[in-house]
Amino acid sequence: MGADPVSRHVGPSFEDWYRREYRSILHSLVLITGNAEVAIEAASEACARALERWERVSVMASPSGWTYTVGLNVARRALRRGRIESLVLRRPAVPPPLREDASELWDAVRRLPRQQRVAVVLHYVADLTQKDVASVMGVAEGTVAATLHTARKRLADSLGQTVDTKEAGRE
């Protein structure tokens, strides 16, 4: 390996960003994939790739958005293989480590269609703006807004709560 990419970097420190963002990245991937093992690996791999390219990534509009994109791609590939693995070895997925009182909400989140779940988690857990969520998901910002609206309504229906269509996360 050549020179340490971090030591050559003059902008925001990778380490600071990493300490601040890792937990959020991991939680988001756990909730999106529903598989703790896959999420842990994907979060670590995504952060390692961010470290490797930190000079470029740190000056992006959203370093976290880039890292989420990488993490989701890594997770998708792992899940694809995991599906095959579970078929062959009958190995169950490692479930998310939920809090004891969280099963109802998790069931509701898990039942969301994938696009809605990704949007909700990236927006509310990863704290990405709708613009960044759109970038990560490869869709228009308006699509994210509509997806979030639908997802919130669906969650409210599942949880038997009143629908609040107002935006609760970052714009």
Next chain:
Amino acid sequence: MNDLKRSLEALIDDTRLPSPPSMEELRERTDRRGPQAHRPRRLLAGVLTAVVVISGVVLSIAYGPRSSTKGSNPPATRPTPVPDVIALGPKIAQPTVLAASNGKLWVSGYTSDNRDGPLLEFDAATGRLLSTIRLPNGGPFQIVAGKSSIWMRTQQGESSTHLVKIDARTHRIVANIPLSFDGGLAVTSDAVWTVDGPYGLRRIDPRTGHTIATIPLPGGRYGPLSVTAGPLGVFLGNSYDGSIWRVNTQTNTVRLVTHIGTAVGQMFELGTSLWVPTGTALVDLPVSTGIPGRTIELGAPILSAASDGHYLWVTTEKPKPGAFRIDPTSSEITPITIPTDVAVLLPVASDDGTGTTWATAMLPTPSIVHLAP
């Protein structure tokens, strides 16, 4: 819903998650990356996908042209001379599916840089690459090849999976049907059968791609996933509880045949029996009685199994990769000599049109290996 953010953030119990990787650990990851980094995953992909596919089973039993299902008579003609090894080249470094039909070999998987690879068509007699077909979705995990069509199941992500139909002559993608969950695939002359996870068994018109019926399956998320179809009928295997089910194609319902063990692999038909891989053994399940009969013990975990219409073919993974031909009448097991540098033998597929059986293999270069005693 105003507290949605707070509630979602509090879903995960942090105390049950590992500590973040240290900076050193992250750096080690970046140092490790390179040509060697894919090797373990490549091997894993090979091992894991091997049993899944069993393409030739369905192919030879259910879909391709066949002359016999007696299971006791050796092929009347000598197998066509074929190359011992066909190199896959850089386009497929991690093969996941293999089918053999009408003198053609069809293989797909992942590239050396872990991207979705194309579907490759080889001439089995010469080993020549005939065509490279770009797939609309990545992640193939099941394939059935017939004379006019290739059917594949693909999985792109957690909830993105498709049934793809390819015209074997024009190589055009003629159908790309979205499904909800992964599951087995089998093809008969009048239907494509594929499991859509807990939604059930889809019976699809092979000409139009329309779903004729969705047959409910017991067990929900832990229901049967593998399906096989042939002259004896359409059967489902549940790898979670070892149950085997038969489809009543008149009423589009299923009924339990038997419980055979907890490690039911991809089944296939030969003669008057359903053959069921169960860990290290093959179990003979006569369809007429539904009562498990002989057990042929291989002594090593079965990776993949198929039938060429006369013999059973099995690949195993431990203590070293092995391949065996089994006479279903005498239960005689004949070891197959394979190249010494084969690391893992992947899906095995038989083409009873040419009397040849093949397996993809992780040699120093990924290849298709001809299996012959």
